[in-house]
Amino acid sequence: MARAESREESGVPVQGNNNDRVRPFVIVGGRTRARYHLLVETLVSAVASESGTGGLSPEAAAVYEAARGRPSIAELSSQVGLPLGVVRVLLGDLAADELVIIHPTSSSLRNDLETLRRVRDGLRRLRV
Amino acid sequence: MDFVDSASESLALSAKIVVAGGFGVGKTTFVNSLSEVAPINTEAWMTEAGSGTDPVYPDSSKVTTTVAMDFGRITLHPDFLLYLFGTPGQARFWFMWDDLSRGALGAVVLVDTRRIEQSFAAINYFEHDSDLPFVVAVNKFDGRLEHDLDEVRQALALSPQIPLLTCDARERASTVDTLDALAEHAMGFARV
Numbered sequence: 001m002a003r004a005e006s007r008e009e010s011g012v013p014v015q016g017n018n019n020d021r022v023r024p025f026v027i028v029g030g031r032t033r034a035r036y037h038l039l040v041e042t043l044v045s046a047v048a049s050e051s052g053t054g055g056l057s058p059e060a061a062a063v064y065e066a067a068r069g070r071p072s073i074a075e076l077s078s079q080v081g082l083p084l085g086v087v088r089v090l091l092g093d094l095a096a097d098e099l100v101i102i103h104p105t106s107s108s109l110r111n112d113l114e115t116l117r118r119v120r121d122g123l124r125r126l127r128v
Numbered sequence: 129m130d131f132v133d134s135a136s137e138s139l140a141l142s143a144k145i146v147v148a149g150g151f152g153v154g155k156t157t158f159v160n161s162l163s164e165v166a167p168i169n170t171e172a173w174m175t176e177a178g179s180g181t182d183p184v185y186p187d188s189s190k191v192t193t194t195v196a197m198d199f200g201r202i203t204l205h206p207d208f209l210l211y212l213f214g215t216p217g218q219a220r221f222w223f224m225w226d227d228l229s230r231g232a233l234g235a236v237v238l239v240d241t242r243r244i245e246q247s248f249a250a251i252n253y254f255e256h257d258s259d260l261p262f263v264v265a266v267n268k269f270d271g272r273l274e275h276d277l278d279e280v281r282q283a284l285a286l287s288p289q290i291p292l293l294t295c296d297a298r299e300r301a302s303t304v305d306t307l308d309a310l311a312e313h314a315m316g317f318a319r320v
Contacts, residue, residue, distance in 0.1 A: 017269075039231045041144040041211040048131035068130055072142060072211060074199060084227075103135060106143035107231025113318040119143060119233060120311035122204030126162075126304050 038088045043103035044095075052079040056094075063090045067100050140207040146229050147198065147305060148215040148254065149238035154267040154297035155214040156198050158238060161303045162212060163200025197224075215250065222232040225253060231296025235262040236306055238297065241274045241303045244283055251284055261314040265306045271296060 046067035053061040059097065062080045077087045094100040108113045147155050160167065198214025213228045229235065235254050239247045247264075254262040266273065266280055273294055275283075281292050291313050296302040 026161060036190045037231075039144070040213060041209075043140050043142045043209065045132045045237050047134040070140065070200075070211070072267070074211070074213070075201075098134065101132065101139070103140045103142065105231055106233060108142060113315060115141075115143065116233065116311050116315045116318055118208060119204065119210060120315070122202075122208065122309055123211070123308050123311065125204075126202070127301060 037105075037107075038073055038091060038102070039086065039105050039107060040072065042073050042105050043070050044073065044076065044091060045070045045101045045103065047099055047101060049099055057090075059086070060090045060094060063087060064094055065101055067091075067094075070103075139208065140209065142211060143212060144211045144228075144232045144306055145310065146213055146224075146232045146235040146260070148213060148235055148247075148250040148262075149240075150243070150248075150250065152243065153238045153240040153246055154192070154269070155196055155238055158236070158267070158295075158297040158303050158306075159198040159200040159212045159214050161298060162202055163305070164203060165199075165201045167199060185253075193266045202292050203242065205274070214245075229260055234310045236310055237262055237264045238295075239264055239266045239280065239284070240269060241266060242269070242279060244280070251286065261310070261317050262305070263293060263310045263313055265293050265295040267297045268294055277291045 009029060021047075046064050047066045053064055056064060061082075063076065063082070066076050073084065073087060075093070077084045077091075080087070091102070095102050096107045105110070117128060135269055137241055146160055149155055156167075162181075197216055198212070200212035202211050202212070209318060213232075214226055215225050235258075237250045237254060242259040251264065264284065264286060266277065277294070280286075284292075286292060291309055293306065293309055295306045
């Protein structure tokens with residue numbers, strides 16, 4: 001995003017490309033949610049990185065590795081043996097570095113009829 | 129699952145329902161009847177008790193307390209996961225309730241009629257300190273209901289608009305019905 005903006009400022013037309021298409025949720029959704037809205041049920045995914053985990057602290061590297069399974073924050077905290085609060089901060093940093101994707105939770109859709117209907121219908125399928 | 133390519137990763141959605149009630153009312157049994165994962169070790173969780181809400185420990189960032197926390201996962205769809213979180217029963221972990229409840233679709237408060245007072249605090253919390261939709265489910269221990277529901281509603285001083293039902297926390301069909309009732313109730317508050 002930063003690169004796109006600087007190109008805009010310099011008057012160079014911004015090309016529509018894959019990076020631009022991806023960045024809104026990686027940066028805006030990802031980074032902000034990571035810093036302020038990481039709920040216990042929030043799912044995270046580790047993003048493939050060419051630079052690897054060399055520059056990360058051991059804890060951050062462990063969180064990054066554990067995020068390969070798309071765990072919730074609660075599961076991830078248990079898996080790596082770190083408190084929820086620590087995991088939240090580390091994930092915030094990883095999201096800012098675009099190393100993890102923060103998935104949305106229903107809380108952003110709270111009281112949304114369609115979500116509740118999906119939950120109810122999903123539960124009813126469990127009965128059979 | 130492995131690393132994802134950020135350009136192609138599709139987003140998943142997760143939701144949460146809170147299972148509350150006092151000590152020994154069947155929360156663990158309820159959550160385990162539905163969960164597709166073994167209960168997780170939650171020992172690490174409480175070390176984050178840094179909010180200073182627990183006066184027993186002046187420097188609460190150093191608290192390392194093990195607390196039993198029930199946790200369950202239900203895959204409603206490959207990209208839609210429903211989590212169940214049981215609230216810790218002990219009063220000194222109440223600060224966790226706000227964290228666990230935040231963003232939840234709703235809550236189930238379990239009641240054991242043999243120790244009804246165990247669930248007063250949870251009902252109070254959801255009636256007065258939270259805006260989550262909730263239902264109250266009387267757990268039929270040994271498949272029996274000792275009191276009829278009108279008596280229970282009176283004993284709990286439960287508002288008429290809060291659904292009160294029975295369930296058998298050991299039976300998946302019954303716990304599914306309870307969550308279904310909660311979803312239906314929550315839909316009454318939903319934006320169209």
